[in-house]
Amino acid sequence: xxxxxxxxxxxxxxxxxxxxxxxxxxxxxxxxxxxxxxxxxxxxxxxxxxxxxxxxxxxxxxxxxxxxxxxxxxxxxxxxxxxxxxxxxxxxxxxxxxxxxxxxxxxxxxxxxxxxxxxxxxxxxxxxxxxxxxxxxxxxxxxxxxxxxxxxxxxxxxxxxxxxxxxxxxxxxxxxxxxxxxxxxxxxxxxxxxxxxxxxxxxxxxxxxxxxxxxx
Amino acid sequence: xxxxxxxxxxxxxxxxxxxxxxxxxxxxxxxxxxxxxxxxxxxxxxxxxxxxxxxxxxxxxxxxxxxxxxxxxxxxxxxxxxxxxxxxxxxxxxxxxxxxxxxxxxxxxxxxxxxxxxxxxxxxxxxxxxxxxxxxxxxxxxxxxxxxxxxxxxxxxxxxxxxxxxxxxxxxxxxxxxxxxxxxxxxxxxxxxxxxxxxxxxxxxxxxxxxxxxxxxxxxxxxxxxxxxxxxxxxxxxxxxxxxxxxxxxxxxxxxxxxxxxxxxxxxxxxxxxxxxxxxxxxxxxxxxxxxxxxxxxxxxxxxxxxxxxxxxxxxxxxxxxxxxxxxxxxxxxxxxxxxxxxxxxxxxxxxxxxxxxxxxxxxxxxxxxxxxxxxxxxxxxxxxxxxxxxxxxxxxxxxxxxxxxxxxxxxxxxxxxxxxxxxxxxxxxxxxxxxxxxxxxxxxxxxxxxxxxxxxxxxxxxxxxxxxxxxxxxxxxxxxxxxxxxxxxxxxxxxxxxxxxxxxxxxxxxxxxxxxxxxxxxxxxxxxxxxxxxxxxxxxxxxxxxxxxxxxxxxxxxxxxxxxxxxxxxxxxxxxxxxxxxxxxxxxxxxxxxxxxxxxxxxxxxxxxxxxx
Numbered sequence: 001x002x003x004x005x006x007x008x009x010x011x012x013x014x015x016x017x018x019x020x021x022x023x024x025x026x027x028x029x030x031x032x033x034x035x036x037x038x039x040x041x042x043x044x045x046x047x048x049x050x051x052x053x054x055x056x057x058x059x060x061x062x063x064x065x066x067x068x069x070x071x072x073x074x075x076x077x078x079x080x081x082x083x084x085x086x087x088x089x090x091x092x093x094x095x096x097x098x099x100x101x102x103x104x105x106x107x108x109x110x111x112x113x114x115x116x117x118x119x120x121x122x123x124x125x126x127x128x129x130x131x132x133x134x135x136x137x138x139x140x141x142x143x144x145x146x147x148x149x150x151x152x153x154x155x156x157x158x159x160x161x162x163x164x165x166x167x168x169x170x171x172x173x174x175x176x177x178x179x180x181x182x183x184x185x186x187x188x189x190x191x192x193x194x195x196x197x198x199x200x201x202x203x204x205x206x207x208x209x210x211x212x213x214x215x216x
Numbered sequence: 217x218x219x220x221x222x223x224x225x226x227x228x229x230x231x232x233x234x235x236x237x238x239x240x241x242x243x244x245x246x247x248x249x250x251x252x253x254x255x256x257x258x259x260x261x262x263x264x265x266x267x268x269x270x271x272x273x274x275x276x277x278x279x280x281x282x283x284x285x286x287x288x289x290x291x292x293x294x295x296x297x298x299x300x301x302x303x304x305x306x307x308x309x310x311x312x313x314x315x316x317x318x319x320x321x322x323x324x325x326x327x328x329x330x331x332x333x334x335x336x337x338x339x340x341x342x343x344x345x346x347x348x349x350x351x352x353x354x355x356x357x358x359x360x361x362x363x364x365x366x367x368x369x370x371x372x373x374x375x376x377x378x379x380x381x382x383x384x385x386x387x388x389x390x391x392x393x394x395x396x397x398x399x400x401x402x403x404x405x406x407x408x409x410x411x412x413x414x415x416x417x418x419x420x421x422x423x424x425x426x427x428x429x430x431x432x433x434x435x436x437x438x439x440x441x442x443x444x445x446x447x448x449x450x451x452x453x454x455x456x457x458x459x460x461x462x463x464x465x466x467x468x469x470x471x472x473x474x475x476x477x478x479x480x481x482x483x484x485x486x487x488x489x490x491x492x493x494x495x496x497x498x499x500x501x502x503x504x505x506x507x508x509x510x511x512x513x514x515x516x517x518x519x520x521x522x523x524x525x526x527x528x529x530x531x532x533x534x535x536x537x538x539x540x541x542x543x544x545x546x547x548x549x550x551x552x553x554x555x556x557x558x559x560x561x562x563x564x565x566x567x568x569x570x571x572x573x574x575x576x577x578x579x580x581x582x583x584x585x586x587x588x589x590x591x592x593x594x595x596x597x598x599x600x601x602x603x604x605x606x607x608x609x610x611x612x613x614x615x616x617x618x619x620x621x622x623x624x625x626x627x628x629x630x631x632x633x634x635x636x637x638x639x640x641x642x643x644x645x646x647x648x649x650x651x652x653x654x655x656x657x658x659x660x661x662x663x664x665x666x667x668x669x670x671x672x673x674x675x676x677x678x679x680x681x682x683x684x685x686x687x688x689x690x691x692x693x694x695x696x697x698x699x700x701x702x703x704x705x706x707x708x709x710x711x712x713x714x715x716x717x718x719x720x721x722x723x724x725x726x727x728x729x730x731x732x733x734x735x736x737x738x739x740x741x742x743x744x745x746x747x748x749x750x751x752x753x754x755x756x757x758x759x760x761x762x763x764x765x766x767x768x769x770x771x772x773x774x775x776x777x778x779x780x781x782x783x784x785x786x787x788x789x790x791x792x793x794x795x796x797x798x799x800x801x802x803x804x805x806x807x808x809x810x811x812x813x814x815x816x817x818x819x820x821x822x823x824x825x826x827x828x829x830x
Contacts, residue, residue, distance in 0.1 A: 002784075002785065003784050003785050004383070004396040004779070004784065005393065005396055005397075007780045008780075009397075009779045009780050010401070010777070010778050010779060010780050012395065013777040013779055014401070015779055017777060027334070028334065028337060029339075031334050031339065031341070032340050035341050035343075036341075041342075088259045160342035160343065161342065161343035161344055161345065162341075162342055162343060209735075210737075211737070214500055
């Protein structure tokens with residue numbers, strides 16, 4: 001009986017077998033790392049907006065307050081997007097005929113909204129309310145990043161459930177004094193841990209991790 | 217393609233093609249209904265509130281139950297040393313593996329988005345969530361996973377020597393390569409046979425509690441809930457007995473026609489059928505006891521909901537199904553008290569067919585009839601299966617038949633390795649000794665013997681002569697050969713124990729860490745650390761770990777897979793899987809001398825002596 005396969009077949013078959021056994025864990029690793037990767041979540045990518053609005057210029061340079069444009073944030077579930085009218089308060093005079101601002105002017109003239117593209121977009125099956133977060137000491141920067149440094153706006157971290165839970169479980173690590181939440185560059189004085197604990201006590205922060213708390 | 221181990225008469229071949237044709241059409245039906253399901257979603261099925269578990273769950277429980285008979289015959293009857301199993305165990309094991317494949321299909325489809333099935337697995341994900349280990353549905357996932365793996369391992373292990381037979385009889389080059397890879401380089405050495413015997417034995421010991429656990433866990437899917445008709449402590453034993461009942465019935469449904477067509481009458485005799493019929497009857501009586509217990513507890517327990525659920529089965533809108541169940545599962549099997557029904561294949565076939573249908577109806581009754589009227593009359597409703605429900609049911613049966621037909625045709629349904637050692641050698645085997653390349657040292661000398669006794673005697677004499685690097689190859693395990701060879705004992709149990717322990721601790725750690733520390737969620741008012749809920753998954757992980765340990769120990773003990781080995785070059789070695797016994801003395805042996813060793817082998821009764829090229 002002649003040999004059917006060459007000696008190298010032994011190694012090949014063993015490697016294939018180990019590979020088959022390892023394929024399951026390898027796939028799990030793939031799913032696990034793919035799910036939160038920026039390739040899937042698009043974190044750190046700036047979507048194309050009708051107007052190339054720069055937070056760097058308006059917030060970092062001119063020092064506009066967040067609430068100047070996102071004025072529902074303290075009372076509403078959503079922070080709100082500026083209407084054309086808000087823009088035209090200034091741009092009726094400043095850069096009033098700049099070409100990139102054409103969508104703003106035409107929206108204003110036609111009494112339409114500017115079709116902003118949502119940068120921080122949560123799925124519909126989760127309920128999120130801006131007002132409670134802002135009023136309980138969670139700053140804009142904590143979730144949206146340093147927009148005052150962004151020429152084009154992007155969502156710097158992926159808004160995964162694990163990321164939400166991190167703060168819901170450990171609010172003392174992220175809470176700011178409520179009067180500072182609209183600041184971009186506030187730094188705690190003294191021991192941040194002690195401050196966090198004090199704020200949790202003071203604001204009565206719970207650690208809500210029930211499913212139905214967010215998935216209503 | 218190699219001729220399968222079955223020599224099919226022409227008439228059988230025609231029936232096979234007819235059956236294969238029908239099965240292929242049904243497979244297309246399955247493919248079509250799956251495509252429609254994936255495209256349009258679960259809405260094409262009849263499920264809706266209040267009956268959210270329809271045909272998919274019925275079919276799942278039915279198929280997984282069928283699988284159990286295979287494990288019963290291959291494992292439990294092996295441990296009980298019931299020799300009648302030898303005629304049917306390969307068929308039963310094959311049925312198990314294919315039935316698990318069919319069963320696993322349904323929960324996946326029932327999820328609605330089967331491509332996200334991996335959400336059931338515990339892995340660090342972007343949601344920061346873990347499977348809810350307090351839920352029987354998660355236990356079920358682990359049970360099926362482990363059961364599928366162990367059954368596959370068991371089936372393949374027992375098939376391995378037969379795959380070597382197919383390799384050695386294959387005529388085309390492609391067939392030889394395929395079977396050579398499939399046989400993983402099995403050469404029938406004494407150590408491999410020893411390992412094989414021990415592994416079968418140990419895996420049988422492992423599979424026995426596993427098979428009991430699997431259908432118990434399936435029954436927990438129902439029994440742990442509060443639905444009247446489900447919430448019952450009799451469920452685990454009742455489900456296990458029902459599983460064996462339905463599986464044996466389907467096995468008989470498969471065996472009887474196969475036996476008639478392929479002429480297996482001498483391998484599967486009337487006394488085999490008789491034995492299977494008796495086990496079928498015994499399992500049926502346990503199931504009948506289960507029905508009686510349900511009636512008794514409903515009546516005696518005093519819960520109006522339970523009482524209504526039971527009455528509803530026999531007098532509600534689905535009463536015909538209820539009465540059909542009694543007729544098929546309880547009345548029909550009473551015929552098996554009589555030898556005339558047990559020993560006449562087609563009578564037995566009729567009873568078995570009735571039981572197969574009856575057990576499907578039982579799951580219909582449990583799933584649908586319990587759900588359609590529970591506590592709140594305002595939420596009552598009627599479940600009507602749609603065309604796609606029926607199409608998927610028929611398609612899955614076709615898929616089962618299709619796979620079984622292929623496996624029966626191309627793999628030996630009878631273990632051949634031990635079956636008929638005196639077969640004619642395949643035509644065209646070249647017995648011409650291959651020229652050994654000058655200058656390369658040969659691997660050894662091999663003597664060919666015609667009986668096992670001669671081989672054992674030759675090995676004994678070789679040991680006396682002082683040879684130590686010996687190996688012996690035989691078509692079937694030879695009693696006493698490992699002892700004469702003086703090889704160290706094969707030990708698989710330490711690796712299995714270590715694997716089992718690692719699996720159990722790993723599983724327990726995973727559950728505690730994920731469900732108590734990382735994501736404690738209150739379910740059913742129970743504490744997050746209620747350890748009782750962690751027992752099933754810990755057990756399944758232990759079995760999985762032990763099976764993996766056995767696999768590793770087998771690989772270490774036999775050196776498999778090793779599709780290339782010097783002994784394969786021995787002229788005529790293909791008969792080592794059929795009717796010849798080989799003794800190999802390696803060149804590496806201290807006492808090896810090509811002339812004297814050749815002389816020794818010839819004196820010991822070797823018919824031929826061949827040089828094994830290095």
